[in-house]
Amino acid sequence: MKYLKLTVLMLSSAFLMNCGGKDEKKKSFSYDTETEAPAAKSETPVAADTATATDGVVEVMLHGDDKMTFNLKEIKVKKGQKVKLTLMHTGKMPKNVMGHNFVLLNKGVELATFASKAASAGDHDYVPEGSEDVIVYTKLLGGGESDVIEFDAPEAGTYDFLCSFPGHYALMKGKFIVE
Ligand SMILES: [Cu+2]
CATH class of the missing domain: 2.60.40.420 (Cupredoxins -  blue copper proteins)
Structure with missing residues (x-):
């Protein structure tokens, strides 16, 4: 669980440069739904x-x-x-x-x-x-x-x-x- 949270945090900061702990859930959700779009840019190691x-x-x-x-x-x-x-x-x-x-x-x-x-x-x-x-x-x-x-x-x-x-x-x- 800690591992997941870390990943989410890193993603949040990568995409938004600014992350409040409260919004973690929301952000991870929007990241997931985003995968429907053909996102060729998301080649981050994270x-x-x-x-x-x-x-x-x-x-x-x-x-x-x-x-x-x-x-x-x-x-x-x-x-x-x-x-x-x-x-x-x-x-x-x-x-x-x-x-x-x-x-x-x-x-x-x-x-x-x-x-x-x-x-x-x-x-x-x-x-x-x-x-x-x-x-x-x-x-x-x-x-x-x-x-x-x-x-x-x-x-x-x-x-x-x-x-x-x-x-x-x-x-x-x-x-x-x-x-
Ligand atoms: Cu091989």
């Missing part, structure tokens, strides 16, 4: 953080780049929330060279084991078809592309996420925490 929207929907902005990194190492949501995750490839390199996806693994699935299985699933964007190891995943993206997925937060616990493009998981991985 927006890349985990931010909560209204109606129990959490919006997560995850970026992958040409340096083979994700901007987030940790994503925190709450049990029962709906998660709207946007993966954006902020680089320029094509998908066959520097493809990125977001794959959320089930509890107890070993990252390295999964990654090596995934590496041979090139026909399916490096996500083994019908795999029970996977909770949810995005499309594989090249530079400039993005994909949005929505899913219900799984039961409380800590899960691994990764980019399953061959060789990427060493750097492109993180924890998905459901509280």
Whole structure:
């Protein structure tokens, strides 16, 4: 909660240069509704953080780049929330060279084991078809592309996420925490 408040504060100050604590709620709401408009300008690093929207929907902005990194190492949501995750490839390199996806693994699935299985699933964007190891995943993206997925937060616990493009998981991985 403290985390969210901070994000809201930072957003408020970025947009308005002046923020009264009282208006935080209102501002975060108007920020959320704004996302309907095609806002090409909102490329602030702040927006890349985990931010909560209204109606129990959490919006997560995850970026992958040409340096083979994700901007987030940790994503925190709450049990029962709906998660709207946007993966954006902020680089320029094509998908066959520097493809990125977001794959959320089930509890107890070993990252390295999964990654090596995934590496041979090139026909399916490096996500083994019908795999029970996977909770949810995005499309594989090249530079400039993005994909949005929505899913219900799984039961409380800590899960691994990764980019399953061959060789990427060493750097492109993180924890998905459901509280
Ligand atoms: Cu990748």
